[in-house]
Amino acid sequence: MDQMDVPLAPDTSPPPNLLELFLAFTKLGITSIGGGVNGMMHTEFVVNRRWFSDKQFLSGLALSQSLPGVNVANLALWLGFQCRGVVGAVVALAAVVLPPAVAIVLIGNIVLRLSADPAIGAILVGLAVAAAGLSLSVGYLAMRYACVDAVSIALFTCTLIGATVFHFSALVVVAVLAPIGIGVGFARSRHERR
Amino acid sequence: MKDDNLLVSLFLVFAPLSLMAIGGGASILGELQHSVVDNQHWLTNKTFLDMFAISRVAPGPGTLIVTLMGWHLAGWAGAIVATIAIFAPSSLLVIVIAHFWHSRPNAAWQGALIYGLAPLAAGLVLSSVFTLLSNAKGGWIAWCVAIVVAVAARTIRLGPLTLMAAGSLVFCGLLWAAG
Structure with a gap:
């Protein structure tokens, strides 16, 4: 302080x-x-x-x-x-x-x-795959940073499974989960202040 | 008339994505691929992945992939519409919040936003990675190379461009060896 x-x-x-x-x-x-x-x-x-x-x-x-x-x-x-x-x-x-x-x-x-050339096409796919690897690393760090308690772990899991397995639109996921997450965050910060 | 309709569709597809990009552009890639390849049939999977690769190697934020898509589909007008669509909604939100923040800085707001949105961002980024990889040519080779690059990014001090170039070479080598 x-x-x-x-x-x-x-x-x-x-x-x-x-x-x-x-x-x-x-x-x-x-x-x-x-x-x-x-x-x-x-x-x-x-x-x-x-x-x-x-x-x-x-x-x-x-x-x-x-x-x-x-x-x-x-x-x-x-x-x-x-x-x-x-x-x-x-x-x-x-x-x-x-x-x-x-x-x-x-x-x-x-x-x-x-990119119609097969060799250049393969290099581009390789770059895309490697870039996805970089995102994977960022996503992993973000997960470690975000999951601090049971509620945040549940929010993370619902987002990941909803978007990946059930193919829910990101709009639906965000519209449903963001208000819950921010609401809990508010309640939590008030609780901590007391 | 047809061109006008395409520009309108470009805007209507990209503008909502702007507000879903929680935690950055990487979180909307999965949704972008669904919209552009599966729903609208604007691009093939191959072209999408080519554009993804270009957007990661080219200077500037990776989200400019939508600028390239707009240009590819509808020329410079498409590029302009796509860029405005992806940046305007989220930017308006940020300016409005900055305005309120400036008049009343409040740490509780900040903490609540980060607490509530960070898990969604992480989930969307990882989901996008899984969608990208399951649509990439190469199957298990793609997954292995991505995982190795992810681990290398955390353990070796190399720039993202170096890692991407090395990953791409390894991927091509494995693809060639596997026939």
Whole structure:
């Protein structure tokens, strides 16, 4: 609790202007290959540029990972909002999304033409399989992190079995289980406070 | 007229996925594959997996796979519609929450959201992996390579691109050896 008493203001620089914001997040969007840029973002935004305090960054990170949407995009929205309100959020999002969106169409155009070749086709399947392996590792870590008690284990198990075995739409799974999970989470945090 | 209908369908298929992407883009891949390959018949399984591979190797968030799909199906207009559909709904939600957060920071909210949504995210990510792998060419070879890559990602300090390249080479070698 001690860190709550530390004043945050002296740790941070004045907020960046929109161009600085756009350029910083463009760099972030382009370099976020295969996921896992959070450590780099922390160095860039908190340590080097001092746009955010540790606490601002970490609470933004935790929320952008748990709210719906792409993690990097959500973090950009969150941090952009902290700097320059709604306009800042939209500028940061555009910077993260647009340059790589053009890149994937240009790269995809070439690769999809070549994929009829059996050797290149096999390499692509191999890349997809290996990428699924990376997701497997991320999913395993997420499971270890999320399953903290009987309720969270039940939520996890229902989601996994519902989506995989019974082929329930993710929309149905989320619409049913998210309110239960958040509700229990609320009750739990109130209980802990007492 | 037909093109307009396709753009509308693209939006209607991708926009709900935006709000299901709890914990990130990896959690909607299974649902995306069901919608695009099985329900809409827009893509073959092979093209879907090719696009998945491209989206993981190309710069930027992997969710831009929908941009590539939109472009493939309906040109640049399709790419734009697909990108807006996948980012706009979740982004609106984040901005609204950021707005309330800014005026009233509250740790209880944050804890409750994370507690309630993290198990769903983990379940959806793992379910997506199982769907992808059960539709991949190579059967047991695909499963073995994926598991080895997953273990390697946790034990060896290599970047994701290196791991993917190595995994792909091993997969091709095993596929060739198995005939």
